[in-house]
Amino acid sequence: MSAPDTSIAAAVAERLHRSRAAATVLATTTGRQRTDALIGIAAALRSSASLIIDANRRDLAAGRETGLATGLLDRLLLDDARVEALAVAVEDIARLADPVGQSVRGQALPNGVRVDEIRVPFGVVGAIYEARPNVTVDIAALALKSGNAIVLRGGSAAAESNRAILAVLRDAVAAAGLPADAVQSVDDFGRQGGTELMRARGLVDVLVPRGSAHLIETVVTESLVPVIETGSGVVHIVLDASAREDWAVDIVNNAKVQRPSVCNAVETVLVHRDAAERLLPPVLDRLAESGVIIHGDETVQRLGRDVVPATDDDWATEYLSLDLAVRVVDDLDEAIAHIRRYSTGHTESIITSDQANAERFLAEVDSAVVMVNASTRFTDGGEFGFGAEVGISTQKLHARGPMGLAELTSTKWVVRGSGQSRG
Amino acid sequence: MSAPDTSIAAAVAERLHRSRAAATVLATTTGRQRTDALIGIAAALRSSASLIIDANRRDLAAGRETGLATGLLDRLLLDDARVEALAVAVEDIARLADPVGQSVRGQALPNGVRVDEIRVPFGVVGAIYEARPNVTVDIAALALKSGNAIVLRGGSAAAESNRAILAVLRDAVAAAGLPADAVQSVDDFGRQGGTELMRARGLVDVLVPRGSAHLIETVVTESLVPVIETGSGVVHIVLDASAREDWAVDIVNNAKVQRPSVCNAVETVLVHRDAAERLLPPVLDRLAESGVIIHGDETVQRLGRDVVPATDDDWATEYLSLDLAVRVVDDLDEAIAHIRRYSTGHTESIITSDQANAERFLAEVDSAVVMVNASTRFTDGGEFGFGAEVGISTQKLHARGPMGLAELTSTKWVVRGSGQSRG
Numbered sequence: 001m002s003a004p005d006t007s008i009a010a011a012v013a014e015r016l017h018r019s020r021a022a023a024t025v026l027a028t029t030t031g032r033q034r035t036d037a038l039i040g041i042a043a044a045l046r047s048s049a050s051l052i053i054d055a056n057r058r059d060l061a062a063g064r065e066t067g068l069a070t071g072l073l074d075r076l077l078l079d080d081a082r083v084e085a086l087a088v089a090v091e092d093i094a095r096l097a098d099p100v101g102q103s104v105r106g107q108a109l110p111n112g113v114r115v116d117e118i119r120v121p122f123g124v125v126g127a128i129y130e131a132r133p134n135v136t137v138d139i140a141a142l143a144l145k146s147g148n149a150i151v152l153r154g155g156s157a158a159a160e161s162n163r164a165i166l167a168v169l170r171d172a173v174a175a176a177g178l179p180a181d182a183v184q185s186v187d188d189f190g191r192q193g194g195t196e197l198m199r200a201r202g203l204v205d206v207l208v209p210r211g212s213a214h215l216i217e218t219v220v221t222e223s224l225v226p227v228i229e230t231g232s233g234v235v236h237i238v239l240d241a242s243a244r245e246d247w248a249v250d251i252v253n254n255a256k257v258q259r260p261s262v263c264n265a266v267e268t269v270l271v272h273r274d275a276a277e278r279l280l281p282p283v284l285d286r287l288a289e290s291g292v293i294i295h296g297d298e299t300v301q302r303l304g305r306d307v308v309p310a311t312d313d314d315w316a317t318e319y320l321s322l323d324l325a326v327r328v329v330d331d332l333d334e335a336i337a338h339i340r341r342y343s344t345g346h347t348e349s350i351i352t353s354d355q356a357n358a359e360r361f362l363a364e365v366d367s368a369v370v371m372v373n374a375s376t377r378f379t380d381g382g383e384f385g386f387g388a389e390v391g392i393s394t395q396k397l398h399a400r401g402p403m404g405l406a407e408l409t410s411t412k413w414v415v416r417g418s419g420q421s422r423g
Numbered sequence: 424m425s426a427p428d429t430s431i432a433a434a435v436a437e438r439l440h441r442s443r444a445a446a447t448v449l450a451t452t453t454g455r456q457r458t459d460a461l462i463g464i465a466a467a468l469r470s471s472a473s474l475i476i477d478a479n480r481r482d483l484a485a486g487r488e489t490g491l492a493t494g495l496l497d498r499l500l501l502d503d504a505r506v507e508a509l510a511v512a513v514e515d516i517a518r519l520a521d522p523v524g525q526s527v528r529g530q531a532l533p534n535g536v537r538v539d540e541i542r543v544p545f546g547v548v549g550a551i552y553e554a555r556p557n558v559t560v561d562i563a564a565l566a567l568k569s570g571n572a573i574v575l576r577g578g579s580a581a582a583e584s585n586r587a588i589l590a591v592l593r594d595a596v597a598a599a600g601l602p603a604d605a606v607q608s609v610d611d612f613g614r615q616g617g618t619e620l621m622r623a624r625g626l627v628d629v630l631v632p633r634g635s636a637h638l639i640e641t642v643v644t645e646s647l648v649p650v651i652e653t654g655s656g657v658v659h660i661v662l663d664a665s666a667r668e669d670w671a672v673d674i675v676n677n678a679k680v681q682r683p684s685v686c687n688a689v690e691t692v693l694v695h696r697d698a699a700e701r702l703l704p705p706v707l708d709r710l711a712e713s714g715v716i717i718h719g720d721e722t723v724q725r726l727g728r729d730v731v732p733a734t735d736d737d738w739a740t741e742y743l744s745l746d747l748a749v750r751v752v753d754d755l756d757e758a759i760a761h762i763r764r765y766s767t768g769h770t771e772s773i774i775t776s777d778q779a780n781a782e783r784f785l786a787e788v789d790s791a792v793v794m795v796n797a798s799t800r801f802t803d804g805g806e807f808g809f810g811a812e813v814g815i816s817t818q819k820l821h822a823r824g825p826m827g828l829a830e831l832t833s834t835k836w837v838v839r840g841s842g843q844s845r846g
Contacts, residue, residue, distance in 0.1 A: 374840025417797025
């Protein structure tokens with residue numbers, strides 16, 4: 001690695017100071033002003049669609065030249081339908097309730113002093129993510145709605161798309177009477193832009209990395225700015241001895257098949273030995289119908305067809321595909337121990353008719369979301385009624401589980417007295 | 424710096440794995456069990472007082488030999504009265520409401536799935552602090568009450584006292600039927616023990632540094648484990664043009680004099696130029712009666728007696744003594760700009776009779792606690808009715824302002840279904 005360029009460091013710092021100034025203005029805006037800005041952004045995305053798509057074509061051409069994988073090219077692609085979807089998503093965020101100013105708790109002290117904790121924007125939010133231009137729009141809209149200035153650092157393979165989108169966002173924000181610097185990017189500083197962003201403690205209030213486990217790990221390790229970690233999901237379903245067969249079949253199939261590429265899809269099923277002969281044949285049959293490839297231990301290989309022998313690596317793998325690891329365990333203790341060892345702390349569900357086992361599972365499994373007799377696919381901001389999907393936090397500080405707009409705010413204590421001193 | 428000793432790293436990791444195992448047990452204890460453990464700790468502190476005081480004498484003797492400052496020796500000192508005070512403090516914590524299991528929010532989804540967010544312990548909490556053996560007892564009691572295992576790293580000047588206290592705590596916890604490893608220390612590994620603690624992401628859930636700004640800065644910079652930052656307080660009071668004289672005099676005096684050594688004491692008073700002639704003479708007279716040394720700008724020097732000329736350093740200083748910086752500002756804009764530049768984001772108060780200025784101050788000043796017409800000394804967990812004083816958070820993530828037991832917990836989503844899958 002070459003030594004950091006001090007002139008870049010100074011230029012990033014100067015830019016972040018402008019973000020802070022913009023955040024100060026944003027902190028006193030009304031919810032109406034911020035909603036109007038988002039409506040303006042949606043309109044600007046539509047009217048600038050061809051400009052954005054042209055820029056995106058340059059990224060795609062460069063990506064093909066450098067041999068970017070097909071899946072990554074697809075994530076990078078913007079066409080008319082996708083730009084329209086982005087505009088609709090911004091309008092959806094615009095319509096959400098304003099988290100800023102909401103009262104968290106409050107009371108009058110015995111001496112008459114009134115004490116209230118209310119939600120306020122963080123100030124400056126940084127986002128570090130991969131070559132997905134839709135994230136540029138999404139995270140900017142979420143930040144602005146919650147009263148924060150946003151500083152973007154996207155993947156370099158989307159540089160042209162992001163530059164075009166940034167210009168659209170800044171113009172629309174300014175047209176709405178808010179400071180254009182409420183939306184900034186450090187993409188033009190390349191890799192060091194991201195590094196400086198991670199070091200900007202005091203200028204940036206919180207960093208939200210979005211993307212692969214590797215990207216998140218890098219940010220968590222290198223950042224001096226506090227991070228909200230949205231983690232990967234090695235998600236488990238336990239089929240207890242008393243599990244109903246219909247629930248087991250439906251929930252495992254739904255949790256694996258409905259959308260295999262997302263973090264709340266199940267990756268490992270653990271089956272109680274006493275129920276293996278009863279449950280595994282129908283569960284595996286249904287999964288086979290859905291085209292799922294089973295990676296199983298010896299018992300699973302015996303009870304299913306075309307089962308791939310599982311290795312230790314399978315237990316730690318987030319497939320994000322139509323693959324599923326299946327293991328037979330001796331009892332609930334072994335199931336919980338397996339989860340403790342391999343889970344990423346996202347979501348785990350038990351299918352059981354035994355009330356005591358259900359309560360034990362809920363109490364002892366230390367994950368963001370623990371479930372009984374429900375599909376792990378319910379771990380989702382939209383399903384939980386938050387409206388927006390900021391991400392699923394797998395950390396324990398500040399936010400855990402599905403994050404709504406409120407999780408992009410801090411709080412402030414407001415104290416109103418009439419001359420009181422402390423006795 | 425010498426290279427880290429890998430055998431120490433392994434030994435610390437082994438110890439932290441035992442903390443995690445203890446945390447798993449603690450997570451399923453009842454509030455009654457944890458309360459009883461604290462009552463047992465209080466009794467054990469009393470019955471072991473002479474043993475603890477003997478150990479403390481060895482620390483004091485070593486401290487005098489190495490020339491420890493008088494103030495530090497006083498903070499280190501334990502005598503019968505102070506051990507009794509520690510026991511009483513533990514009993515006070517024992518009596519607080521149990522935060523674990525409290526419902527934060529919850530709802531039934533349209534499909535009948537019940538979704539509840541409830542408070543759960545973090546798991547393993549690390550504490551890094553200075554040579555104050557009372558912190559050892561205090562943070563351990565707060566952690567246990569909230570269902571967390573605690574790993575201690577205290578100042579080496581208190582090593583003997585902390586070792587004696589640790590043994591008392593562990594024995595009392597074990598006698599209450601909880602795992603002794605719920606309370607551990609890495610003090611015996613010296614400086615590297617603290618370093619390994621800061622690197623133990625995944626084993627330790629959160630670190631709470633307590634002590635000087637320098638110690639907190641070190642932990643914040645070096646730690647890979649998420650940190651709850653309890654910061655220093657360069658606290659401001661603004662005397663607006665319309666401030667009532669009696670409130671200005673009383674509140675400034677109370678905020679400076681009632682307990683100058685704590686973080687919520689005022690350090691800088693900013694006076695609107697239009698009120699300087701009216702307010703400064705009575706305010707400064709009252710402070711002089713209280714023995715306060717004023718560090719002022721030219722106008723303050725003219726209006727007060729024995730005023731020390733203020734330098735730029737004074738505006739950034741947390742005196743923690745009977746010193747106060749006083750500056751005349753042209754208007755509320757200049758006051759807010761001064762606060763934005765020099766505040767540590769702890770507490771600021773405005774004394775004013777102007778409603779618009781009051782609301783502007785509350786909205787624009789970005790500190791954990793913002794006040795109108797009240798003493799900054801009210802920023803306190805006890806005053807806010809939290810019972811316990813975990814610290815005053817000056818960060819924006821997870822907790823801001825006075826922290827109660829609830830701030831030593833995370834949450835978990837508990838989802839109860841009856842076979843539902845996602846459509």
